[in-house]
Amino acid sequence: xxxxxxxxxxxxxxxxxxxxxxxxxxxxxxxxxxxxxxxxxxxxxxxxxxxxxxxxxxxxxxxxxxxxxxxxxxxxxxxxxxxxxxxxxxxxxxxxxxxxxxxxxxxxxxxxxxxxxxxxxxxxxxxxxxxxxxxxxxxxxxxxxxxxxxxxxxxxxxxxxxxxxxxxxxxxxxxxxxxxxxxxxxxxxxxxxxxxxxxxxxxxxxxxxxxxxxxxxxxxxxxxxxxxxxxxxxxxxxxxxxxxxxxxxxxxxxxxxxxxxxxxxxxxxxxxxxxxxxxxxxxxxxxxxxxxxxxxxxxxxxxxxxxxxxxxxxxxxxxxxxxxxxxxxxxxxxxxxxxxxxxxxxxxxxxxxx
Numbered sequence: 148x149x150x151x152x153x154x155x156x157x158x159x160x161x162x163x164x165x166x167x168x169x170x171x172x173x174x175x176x177x178x179x180x181x182x183x184x185x186x187x188x189x190x191x192x193x194x195x196x197x198x199x200x201x202x203x204x205x206x207x208x209x210x211x212x213x214x215x216x217x218x219x220x221x222x223x224x225x226x227x228x229x230x231x232x233x234x235x236x237x238x239x240x241x242x243x244x245x246x247x248x249x250x251x252x253x254x255x256x257x258x259x260x261x262x263x264x265x266x267x268x269x270x271x272x273x274x275x276x277x278x279x280x281x282x283x284x285x286x287x288x289x290x291x292x293x294x295x296x297x298x299x300x301x302x303x304x305x306x307x308x309x310x311x312x313x314x315x316x317x318x319x320x321x322x323x324x325x326x327x328x329x330x331x332x333x334x335x336x337x338x339x340x341x342x343x344x345x346x347x348x349x350x351x352x353x354x355x356x357x358x359x360x361x362x363x364x365x366x367x368x369x370x371x372x373x374x375x376x377x378x379x380x381x382x383x384x385x386x387x388x389x390x391x392x393x394x395x396x397x398x399x400x401x402x403x404x405x406x407x408x409x410x411x412x413x414x415x416x417x418x419x420x421x422x423x424x425x426x427x428x429x430x431x432x433x434x435x436x437x438x439x440x441x442x443x444x445x446x447x448x449x450x451x452x453x454x455x456x457x458x459x460x461x462x463x464x465x466x467x468x469x470x471x472x473x474x475x476x477x478x479x480x481x482x483x484x485x486x487x488x489x490x491x492x493x494x495x496x497x498x499x500x501x
Contacts, residue, residue, distance in 0.1 A: 211323030273327035
């Protein structure tokens with residue numbers, strides 16, 4: 148298994164594609180009859196994490212998804228501008244289909260990467276005090292010499308066919324993860340890997356993107372502007388000219404942003420110093436650093452051959468690819484819910500796919 152992992156790391160590091168590895172993982176998990184169970188488990192875990200999310204704390208800081216989007220919308224959010232509810236039920240339905248469809252594609256890719264023979268970690272938190280930014284990177288892939296941030300996105304068939312590179316806003320979002328994980332948590336991030344899957348037919352394509360220092364500077368300046376504008380209760384000029392454009396169409400602040408009367412009334416009640424983007428206390432930063440140190444130590448311990456990701460002893464026979472014995476198979480079916488991550492078996496054919 149170590150030889151296979153090293154081979155795959157060399158493959159990815161030399162700009163090889165991750166998609167064939169994920170395709171083979173899906174085939175293997177289906178063959179073992181474990182795919183539906185694992186996907187269901189990951190979905191339940193994601194819903195549990197989302198339900199336990201502290202929305203009040205989340206509203207205090209900047210996040211990668213907002214920093215890579217419309218700057219004015221972030222300022223409206225912190226100034227507690229009135230949100231516009233959907234008037235057309237059909238538009239609300241369309242929005243839910245797009246968002247939830249994207250969430251499921253993301254979950255599918257994240258699950259396949261997690262149970263593939265490559266080494267990756269999911270849902271990695273960070274806090275970066277200078278930009279007052281917190282969040283978590285969805286997935287980080289070990290490529291032998293550093294890490295890649297994995298970004299899994301959905302698209303429609305029309306834009307997918309015209310796509311020649313990763314979208315600009317997605318690249319900016321990945322750079323936010325880079326800042327938070329590298330400068331905030333000390334992770335050795337080297338570059339980004341994007342996979343786009345269409346909601347229509349499941350077609351997929353993949354892009355590898357290097358870190359761009361210009362984008363890092365742009366994001367840092369953007370964070371500074373937002374922090375200053377919120378502190379001064381000041382709005383910036385609207386960056387878009389068409390209310391039906393994609394960023395504006397589903398924005399909750401579209402009403403106050405595009406309606407002159409609502410905007411004037413909102414600005415009249417603004418008071419400098421009333422709102423702010425909160426700073427992280429030393430205790431919060433220390434707790435984040437300690438948690439990251441424990442996570443890194445556990446990863447090193449697992450990779451040294453002491454534990455599987457689930458914390459159970461290694462099954463040497465299965466790791467060598469000779470297949471489980473009858474007793475092992477029965478034991479796995481009885482305790483399948485206890486194993487948080489078990490590497491699929493028999494990956495010999497994978498080499499021929501790459």
